[in-house]
Amino acid sequence: MRGPDLLRLAGGSLRGQPTRSGLTLLAMAIGVASVIVLAGLTEGARDYVRGQFQSLGANLLIVLPGRNETRGGPPPLLGATPRPLRLEDALALERLRTVRRVAPVVVGNVLVRHGGLEREVTVIGSTAAFLEVRRLRTAQGRFLPGGDPHRARPVAVLGARLKRELFGGREALGAWLRVQDRRFRVIGVLADTGQALGLDLGDMLVVPVASAQQLFDTEGLFRILVEAREAAQVAPTREAIGQVIRERHDGKDDVTIVTQGAMLSTFDRVFRALSLAIAGVAAISLLVAGILTMNVMLVSVSQRTAEIGLLKAVGAADRQVLSLILAESAALSLLGALAGLLAGLAAIALERRLFPGFPLALEGWAIAFATGAALATGIGFSLLPARRAARLDPVIALGAGR
């Protein structure tokens, strides 16, 4: 039997049962589309998180007070609280050769008032370096001034949304804000850069680090952001920071230093596991589609018993009957995979239009895996009905038509 004839015969018998063929096709298509869309979702999420990290700058190190390796046991009752990070620690880090910028950070919530409006706001206390380290831009005015970080100047920079909410369209530069019991003059407004790692900087108020320490009555820092000169220097910088802090903290390793790479690889591990789990779930839907194909082919074979008997009577060998049935399911699976592929691509394109901020990824491996799995399950599960058809006794099969 010639290849084109095989396809034509298979196509003819599929068209002969449009409802059944259509439903099997649909099941295959849903399976394939779900693999593609779900893979696009996890990969899109991974790209999103990666992008968030990258927006922080690739050379970033974050120094946190306390060591996270000590987690696990019950918290110590007395005297073992980690020594806080201080402004002097941050200034000491600035002297390292491989460090370009250091931004100490203090964070807290305060009540901010202007005119009759009042809002609970997250205040970030930092230095001029914060703007560069966090890759921020000012829309109006200027950012925090340089100079001695110990000076608690009463100046503040507004996040874009906070500016809108407190001032609306009115001029904010030069205005005075009441922050708790102190007064701050607005010297700048940040450009709207959206979210970064879930922290919406548009809602924040940035003040000099010393001013924030006075506001919150603390000498400790929430963290220190350190930017290495080059990505290759992140690892040695990490070592150097550890050493400096150890010397300053009586030889104790009481800080945690997180690098961008470490965070990224953690997220990568999480997302890889998630991708595999989701691919597994989607594979189950393909498995179901395969079983459905088997069912449909079994019914199809039993309904066409007389026809198969006839084919044998006019000279079809068992192998020809087998390949005919397999060609049918292969054609079904291939069409289903194709339809699913188109549906998946359309869904991804639609999602990208609707949510341009979180685009789904189009994964080559997902397309290959989905199509391959659809074909494999479709043909694999048709082996049983195809064998059954091939082994039909032609005499009994011909009698079934009467």
Next chain:
Amino acid sequence: MIELLGLERVYRMGDEAVHALRQVELRIADGEYVAIMGPSGSGKSTLLHVVGLLDRPTAGRYLLDGVDTTTLSEPQRARLRRERIGFVFQAFHLIPRMTAAENIEVPMILAGIAPRERRRRVAEILERLGLADRAGHRPDQLSGGQRQRVAIGRAVVMHPGILLADEPTGNLDHQAGGQVMALLEALNTEGITLVVVTHDPAVGGRARRRVEMFDGRIVVDHTGPA
């Protein structure tokens, strides 16, 4: 040349062994016209199935042109069915979604004959059957007689030496049945070996040689006018 030597066919029906054929001895020469007659259950259809290589005998030998078919593999038997034997059934067994032309084409597709040659042969046969204007009709658009003629076209499209017909007029009225028998007999006069299974004496009586079966045995083998 068909030679059946001591042929036995035993079915298992539950605990019971059913002897469909008992010690059947039959020789049919090339170009003969044989009617196999007998009541239902006499084994005549089983005999036809064995001769048509659709069924294997339990014992005995079946030589087709001197070749012992009982030792052949299934692909070899399929090949013989394709090339040497044509089948016509009472229920026509046309494939309902295919046109008359496509139904006739099926054996040639299985044999791997090129499309151009297939078209030529189908056109030739439809012309011969007087169905040229029905080529694109599906079976449900054809009368019973037309359907059986399409089935005959399918049976002879591979130019087999043997044409086996199982109650070919069983589902037809008198006139259509007469036309079908005339067509089969015309093919016989052109040289094809024709074996017709029937329980209808009027149909069987047309054959020069009549074999009567009863309870799996050949009880009469008569050549000459009835």
